[in-house]
Structures are given as C-alpha cells and as structure tokens.
Amino acid sequence: MDITLVQGDITEQRVDAVVNAANSSLMGGGGVDGAIHRAGGGRILQECRRLRDTSHPDGLAAGDAVATTAGEMPATWVIHTVGPVYSASADRSHILASCYRRSLEVAEELNAATVAFPAVSTGVYGWPMDSAADIAVRSVTESSPTLGEVRFVLFDAQAYEAFSRAL
Numbered sequence: 001m002d003i004t005l006v007q008g009d010i011t012e013q014r015v016d017a018v019v020n021a022a023n024s025s026l027m028g029g030g031g032v033d034g035a036i037h038r039a040g041g042g043r044i045l046q047e048c049r050r051l052r053d054t055s056h057p058d059g060l061a062a063g064d065a066v067a068t069t070a071g072e073m074p075a076t077w078v079i080h081t082v083g084p085v086y087s088a089s090a091d092r093s094h095i096l097a098s099c100y101r102r103s104l105e106v107a108e109e110l111n112a113a114t115v116a117f118p119a120v121s122t123g124v125y126g127w128p129m130d131s132a133a134d135i136a137v138r139s140v141t142e143s144s145p146t147l148g149e150v151r152f153v154l155f156d157a158q159a160y161e162a163f164s165r166a167l
C-alpha cells in the first residue's frame with residue numbers, strides 16, 4: 001500500500017473514496033464537512049438523512065465510520081467519520097486512531113482501492129497538528145489494509161509539513 005501526501009482540496013481528489021471529518025449528527029457542518037457537502041451536492045445529505053432514519057438514529061459515534069456515495073465529486077464514495085474533540089486533560093488518541101482504522105475497514109468493504117483522508121480533528125475540534133499527524137500515520141500503517149493508496153490531503157503548508165515529518 002502506498003501512503004502519499006498532497007497539499008490541496010480533498011473534494012477535488014480522483015480517488016475511490018474521500019473521508020469526511022463529519023460531526024455525529026451527519027447533517028453537515030463547517031470546514032471539510034461543509035466543503036464536501038457543497039462539492040458533492042444535496043445527494044450526500046439525503047443519504048445521510050436516510051442513515052439517521054435507519055441504521056444510525058442516534059448519529060455516528062466518535063471513532064466510527066459510515067459511507068454514502070459522493071454525489072458530484074470525482075470520488076465514488078464519502079466515508080464519514082467523527083473525530084474526537086481534543087482534550088488536554090483526557091487522552092482521546094485511541095478515538096482518533098479508530099477514525100482511520102474504521103474508515104479503512106469501510107473502504108475495504110466498498111472495494112475502494114484509493115482513499116483520501118483529511119487531517120481529522122485538527123480544525124474546529126482543536127487537535128494539535130503534529131500529534132494528529134503522528135496518530136494518523138501510525139494508525140494507517142498499522143491497519144495495513146489491502147488498499148492500493150492512502151492519500152493524506154492537507155489543506156495548508158503547516159499541515160503538509162506535519163504529516164511529512166510523521167511519515
């Protein structure tokens with residue numbers, strides 16, 4: 001499996017699945033979540049609503065992942081995962097690691113060969129970038145799924161450099 005890094009916009013990636021740093025309501029939000037819903041169009045929200053009506057009445061727990069199609073984006077799937085909110089007093093690293101592990105499990109179920117991840121939890125949820133990058137890289141490396149490529153898509157140079165160091 002190749003692990004690659006690019007600086008850019010995850011909504012433009014030509015991969016089988018893009019991962020969304022969603023919130024547990026699955027009803028959209030700001031940051032990468034807002035960008036994915038805007039780029040993919042209303043179909044993603046429709047499918048999220050259906051998930052809430054059927055399999056996920058209470059929403060998606062932090063650390064878990066679930067898929068919808070990707071609407072108008074180049075990707076085929078969106079894998080929604082919910083990162084933990086950063087806490088300096090409680091170690092939630094295992095939850096952040098689980099986001100990557102569970103997203104890759106869902107990707108395998110979908111037969112997705114290429115998957116793009118944003119830096120989950122590093123925006124509104126406040127996780128320090130260097131620590132988030134270490135956890136992300138370790139979790140993906142240890143998951144060793146049968147995928148062709150896992151691509152980290154970092155929005156700015158600071159995030160790109162942090163992931164570069166972690167790798």
Ligand code: ADP
Nearest residue numbers: 009010021031032035120121122123124125155
């Ligand atoms: P969270 O709530 O998990 O912290 P955010 O969406 O607020 O999620 O931020 C997660 C990361 O995604 C941040 O590093 C932010 O800079 C980045 N980001 C925001 N928009 C995009 C985008 N279009 N493509 C890739 N990364 C993005």
